[in-house]
Amino acid sequence: MDFVSFVLNLDRRVIYTIVALCVVVPLVKPLSLPIDTTPEVEGIYDVIEQLPAGSHVLVAGDFDPASKPELFPMLEAVLAHCFEKDIHPHLLTLWPAGPGLMQRAIENQAAIYNKQSGTDYCFLGFRYGSAAVVLGMTGSVTETFTTDFYGTPTATMPIYEDVHRVADFDYIIDLAAGATVEIWIAYGAEPQGVPMGASCTAVSAAGYYPYLQAGQITGLAGGMLGTAEYEVLLSRNYPDIQGDKSRPRPTGEATKGMDAQSAVHVFIVLSIIVANVCFYLSVRREREERRKA
């Protein structure tokens, strides 16, 4: 069997093994490739950066553990950014499997920044209904979420003194593994006149460029690269946690993962090129054999 046939009939498991190596090796031995930021991600970062202290940001974590590597680091980065600027994040999720991850993120960040639930942030949890929940929040947040995730009534929370409905928020950011970005745009951000940003999985990112160009979202962080860019922006402007030089900001998970992603992408491109070259050679060979015959 010559090389061309070998490549064209290559067992899937060989490909799986190479992909596994491409993922594992860079994670064990980081390449530390530089990451440039793009205007799409800066569109989210700059808006939050310009919000004054005491602003309220609605963070919708509409993802589940399947999208954790891409969106969980973004959630932590956004929360860290909000806490650095004394902005109050209000977290919620429209996905049933979302609360567990959001709880972990907010409790981690609240512990680092010493923030209190009900005063500095509020984790509202999950409600069934998707678009119905967003519509309900345009009327009243505290009536849609009468208690937070921990069972504390929201109506009497200090954080809800000035915020009653979606229109009172200063920014909305949706971390979406599914199609919730359209729901937030159509029912939340656009009708209520609240600026909005989106962070989504890489596969969904291409579909949100029309919204970005129409100005319906201020920025778009697509996939792990978008999250890594946000982490880079955060580290660049806030190298230490709360300005304390003894607590430098650790490298984000998405930034670490970009090395592995780079390796896998290069492998896939090379394998496509090799496979196509071999395919072309095999087609030419067949044509020659037919001509001879």
Next chain:
Amino acid sequence: MRRSWLVLLAILMLLGAFSLSLAQTTDEPPDTDAPDQEVGAPVEPGDEEGQEPALPAEDVEEAGEGEEEPAMEAPGDEEISAGDELAGEEVAAEETELEEPGLGTPGGGLVLPRPNQVEVFDVPNDGGAGLGVLWYWDGATSAQTRIYIEVKSSPELLDEYRLTDDEWNRLSRELDALEADLRDILPVRNAARAETVELDIALRKAIADESPEAARLRREYWQKQIVENERMQTRRDKLWDRLQRRTGRSSAGDDRLPLLEKYQAFRYLEAAFAQGEWISTNIANVNPEMIETKADYPDLFGLDPEEADKLYAAVNSLRAVNPAAIGEELFVNAEARYDYQAPNTVSIPLTPGVHYDLRMVVMEGELIQTHDLGGAATRTNYLDRSKLNNLIFAAVFAALILSAIAIARRNPKMFIRRISGLEAVDEAIGRATEMGKPVLYLCGLDPLSTLPTIAAVNILGRVARRIADYDSDLLVPCRDPVVLTVAQEVVKEGYIDAGRPDAYREDNIFFVTDDQFSYTAATCGIMMREKPAANFFMGYYYAESLLLAETGASTGAIQIAGTDALHQLPFFITTCDYTLIGEELYAASAYLSREPMLLGSLKGQDIGKAMVMLLIILQTLFFIISANWNWLRMLVEPL
């Protein structure tokens, strides 16, 4: 038939021209040159006919954090009304000399910026609870300048919130009942709350020290926190809900505020008016450099308004301070009796149909100037005119679809171009029959309320009928129980229509799980075990699309996919034999059934798309030749 379409197109163009002319009449506020001219008929006290129906209340209660309203007037300062010359006049005892040039005049008098060309009007496109103020500055503002817009008190304004005797009796009765019921609850809850805090500290210490006392402390903490504290709190909350429910509507038809909030608003306003003639609004302590202009509100003034740089502020609520500030409590011992803490400030929405007189207070340091702005009456607006273009488009498209369906019913022989994926349905089902293997059909992962799933279920009916004709097997694993129910009915109908009710197997359409990847794993397992000869992936898919399609490809099945999930299309195109892209999914149902309703709808959509394309081309042309195309933008842009 062509003539009918031309007539339809002509009607639509006429509608478009009409809507254009409507869109050009933008909602500019009536020009009021003099500050004290009013917009709309002022409502005389007691004039019930002039009053708009009252609106249900929003919760006006604010739990204050000790936030203090700034003093309405700086103590010791005199008010200066508009028109007074400031040069040579002493403004205040502690006048601060301003350093910015232009603001000082020889002789020591300082001039703060003053509003001119003021317009006060009812804000259109809102529910009737806002007054808009437009003005220019005469003079320069600085970062230290602050403005307040205040409303003049009047007995009529206070009367809006005064409780009638019946209302007061009702409220008192309910408060007495609440007090009686809380007598048993509050002491237990408060004691439990205090003990919970101590127990929590002790428990954490015991855990940290790994003390054997931790188990006992945890039990006690549980008892206090959950059984006593939280249960009592829940009972307290239910009693308060009962109070709100029973006093939610006042007797005289004014159901804008629940009784408690109405009484609270009355007492707060009474206290505010006792302190001064003017009451604060939501425009308080605002830096004028943060105020936006008319151009920033295209939904109110259009895309290209006159005087676009005029400043705009909307007054929509009154701000009043807790009467306790002047020594008058809302209720005696409210916290002990009702577990109620009156907020430090409340925000009371403006009432539709009431005339309000406004003034602006300009402050910088210790300098103050006041200016009468005039007044206007709020009006309930029943149509949001900024959404008029949306309404016209929606009505036009709906009319288009319905007309097209009506035309299709009279003339069912309509042309639809060949959709290759659907031509292959017969081939796929035939292949399955020959191989003696089942056909696998997936309706997507979204619930039935979404349109791709409805389209998928529609196609399922047609496919089921063909499968019944070919005497093949159909497997439909479902992710949503409602989809399951409908799919079973639809498949059953398909078998009945084909005259094969005996061949229908309800067990072949089954529910798997509603978790995304569990469903995917189960379906892949079915594919590997049953090895269906044909796979149909119709509906909306997420990340599992490639898993499903690649697994199906590895079993050698012929695969037809149809989805409007843009993100998953590349995966289906790569791995499936035929793919219906986007709205081909919706067209597929019409193509398979040739039903007039579906065909007509499809034609209507095509005309709608042609109209959108025409608008895009027009906008592009206007942009290229730099013509004024704001009239077109008014038609199509969301304002």
Next chain:
Amino acid sequence: MLFFKRQWPVIVAFVVGIVMWARYYIPTDESQTLQDEFTRWARILVGFAAILGILSLLHHHVSKIRLKKPGFGFSYITLAAFIVMGLAGLLPISWRWLGFAGMQIHGEGPWNWMFNNMFVPMQATMFSVLAFFIASAAFRAFRARSMEATSLLLAACIMMIGRVPIGKWIADSVTFFNTPEAASWLLNIPNAAAQRGILLGVLLSQIAIAVRIIFGIERTYMGGGD
């Protein structure tokens, strides 16, 4: 009875559809209250659908066990997982009751542990299988058979290299071809244009189906066709 099965749902759909459509253009407080009420009802109904899902799941797997259909062993595992996770979430079970006195996790319980240590890794594993499938699908199916396939291939390669840091590194170090810029151009110009076109078509279709449902022409949602 047939009236309630056939005509009544159509009447309800029509009335509610028209009312909620009109409500969008009316800015009064009553209008907002109406929307709040309807969305509250919708949230309650959707909650009941969750119960329906649970009952369907139980019914399906119990009957599979009872009839001993192929693969019924997996149904035992499904039911066991359902019961354990359900009880852990609904009841205030502490670790001490389960005999793990040493594992004191203040504020956490077995449900959180199972979610974080079982559910999250399993779901992440299923999703990560995609990476391998994409690699094998790309290797197997991406062939430059025609002009369209070749342009698709080229675009895919540019995107894959341009959207990772190594693309910038390659552009700076090895070649002048700036893949990140090319990827950005592809996303912002041809991709956005195509997505916009598809989006417009899809949304018009959705309007058409919504109009058909409101006016009672489309009745598939009732089950059983028109």
